[in-house]
Amino acid sequence: MSEKVKYTTDSSFEKDVLQSAKPVLVDFWAEWCAPCRMIAPTIDAIAEQYAETAEVVKVNVDDNTGTAQRYGIKGIPTLILFSGGKEVERVVGATSKDSISRMIEKHAGAKAQVG
Numbered sequence: 001m002s003e004k005v006k007y008t009t010d011s012s013f014e015k016d017v018l019q020s021a022k023p024v025l026v027d028f029w030a031e032w033c034a035p036c037r038m039i040a041p042t043i044d045a046i047a048e049q050y051a052e053t054a055e056v057v058k059v060n061v062d063d064n065t066g067t068a069q070r071y072g073i074k075g076i077p078t079l080i081l082f083s084g085g086k087e088v089e090r091v092v093g094a095t096s097k098d099s100i101s102r103m104i105e106k107h108a109g110a111k112a113q114v115g
Contacts, residue, residue, distance in 0.1 A: 002045075022053060024081070026080045
């Protein structure tokens with residue numbers, strides 16, 4: 001896993017996500033979820049690519065049921081982009097790197113660093 005991806009919990013979600021100065025992509029996932037494991041390398045690549053303009057955090061829904069319930073997570077993986085402490089976009093299910101990139105670029109106001 002990329003060192004740019006952080007894990008957050010019910011107790012640190014407010015600080016890690018809602019109070020972040022940058023947009024934050026939250027990956028709601030679980031160990032047993034095959035589609036979650038399938039998109040994990042994409043999430044890592046996104047974290048590396050957008051390290052300057054956005055944060056990427058993961059929430060294990062089995063270990064952090066409060067946060068999962070608060071945001072109505074019914075299916076995983078669910079990716080939610082937060083900006084200014086508010087949910088601005090949501091994607092349920094595995095999705096492409098391009099789709100995630102567009103979502104971040106729309107709200108981060110800056111392109112990824114290349115190379």
